[in-house]
Amino acid sequence: MASSPVQLDSGHDGQACCWCCSGYGGRMSLLLRRWLRAAVCMTVLASIGGCATMQPAEFFELSAESPAHKAMQTRLFETGNEKELLSASAAVLQDLGFQVDEVVREVGMLRAVKERSAREYGQEIGRFFVMVLTIGYVRNSVDLQQRISAVLITRPVDKAGMRSEVRVMFYRVVWKGDGYVERTTILPGEQRMEMIYDPEIYRQFFFKLSKAVFLEAFTL
Amino acid sequence: MGDMRTIGKMLILGGALLVQGCVAPKPGPDLLAPTEAQTKLRSFQTRTFDVADRKVAMRGVIAALQDLGFIIERANEPLGLVTAARFAEPDNLSVVEVTVTVRPQADGHMMVRANAIFNHTPIDDPKVYQNFFATLDRSLFINKEE
Incomplete structure (x- = not known):
């Protein structure tokens, strides 16, 4: 474009x-x-x-997908020990290659980040075909690097302090590499941001977390 | 000749534009003075809730923002501060940012103030803040019930 x-x-x-x-x-x-x-x-x-x-x-209205996203991103644990949940979450994220960025224990918040290559075979093959079809005039830019972030919040859900809720959200920022159209260069660094809504990623995370705290994770 | 005259005119016009560009507008003395619009905006952005504990109110704010799809970027419990952002999906180049402050009042109520920004421009639509406070109200109510 x-x-x-x-x-x-x-x-x-x-x-x-x-x-x-x-x-x-x-x-x-x-x-x-x-x-x-x-x-x-x-x-x-x-x-x-x-x-x-x-x-x-x-942006400040609940969308039709909000309940489904909440269910996917949230699990309940039969414990009132928020500190344990936070430290176990940090350990699980570390195992998944994340670096813990910030922790605010008073409100049960944790943020972790990891950077990875965003290169995909599909895009590279697409670029090759575009180059061949245009006899080298067009070389479109492909995704180069991505930063995946996780924000996790723990919250007590009952007055007795025996149940806690963990909600995690994953999102990513992708940077594009350079390209050109004839003699006009497409500069590198264009950014794209998106939430990650792949249920498998959330399932994997909560499976690991429930193993780490020796507790069963209940869905909403 | 006609061409020369047109080019001459264009040059003068270009020069005038250049000169104009050099003089930066100076900020007026009333830059920080409160205007009527600002006072009105502040009233949209502020609401008092029947919650005594600041931590409970903050957790309610965080839960409400998460329900709305916001990513919590920063939270500071001693100051009662929460900063969050969300991407303007499906447009994945725009961002909506919001800062919420929670301050206990002398009468045991909690004052919540929200400032929202869409791509570096402050949002001054009262409907936006009404929607946010409606979600926050629900979030605090559910928490109280449990």
């Missing part, structure tokens, strides 16, 4: 040069009118595109 406006611009530039060289003064205004028309079209398109994104008011 990033390459197309660049191409559009260069096309217009080329046209502008030709019109200037032809030396007709009257055509300057024609060119100007065309430019204005193009600018107006672009602005209208951009504003329509802007409307399609989610409005901020919806």
Whole structure:
């Protein structure tokens, strides 16, 4: 997507040069009118595109998927020992290759991070075919590096202090490498952020956590 | 000749624009003074809850934010501070950030204030804060029931 406006611009530039060289003064205004028309079209398109994104008011509303996500990310444990749950969670995340970033014991919060390569065969093969089909003119950028983060919260759920809830959320930020379209370079470093909603990842984590605390993990 | 004149005009216009660009607008003396809009926004962003324990209120805030799909970035119990963010899915380049402060009042109630930002622009839509406080109310109520 990033390459197309660049191409559009260069096309217009080329046209502008030709019109200037032809030396007709009257055509300057024609060119100007065309430019204005193009600018107006672009602005209208951009504003329509802007409307399609989610409005901020919806960000603080529970979505239809919220209960399912909560169920996937939460488990109950028959213990009131939050400290034990937090330290066991830290140990499990360490086993999974995470570095513990921050712990706030008073509110039962833990954040851990790990960086890994984000390279995938599918993308590399896709890039190769695009290069072959365009005879080397286009080399699209592929995902290079990713930072996977986990935020975990423990919370007592009954007054007697015999049950606790653990909720974990995984998400990742992916950085893209460089590429090019003809002579226009696509700079590296473009970021993409996403929540991880793969149930298997959460199941694995809670399986390990319940083994670490010697307790059964109950779903909501 | 006509061409030359047009180019000349364009140069003057460009020069004028350049000069304009050099003079940075100075911040006014009332930059930090409270405006009526700010006072109104503060009232949208603040609500008092019938909770006496700050830790309980903070945990309620964290649970509510998690239910709304926010990632808890920072929490500070002594100051009653929670910072969270979420991606504006399906647009995965935009971010919504929120800072919530929890302060106990003299009458045993708890004052909760939330500031939300969408891609570095403060959100001033009262509906957003109403939605947040509705979720927080539910979260604190469920906790009380249990």
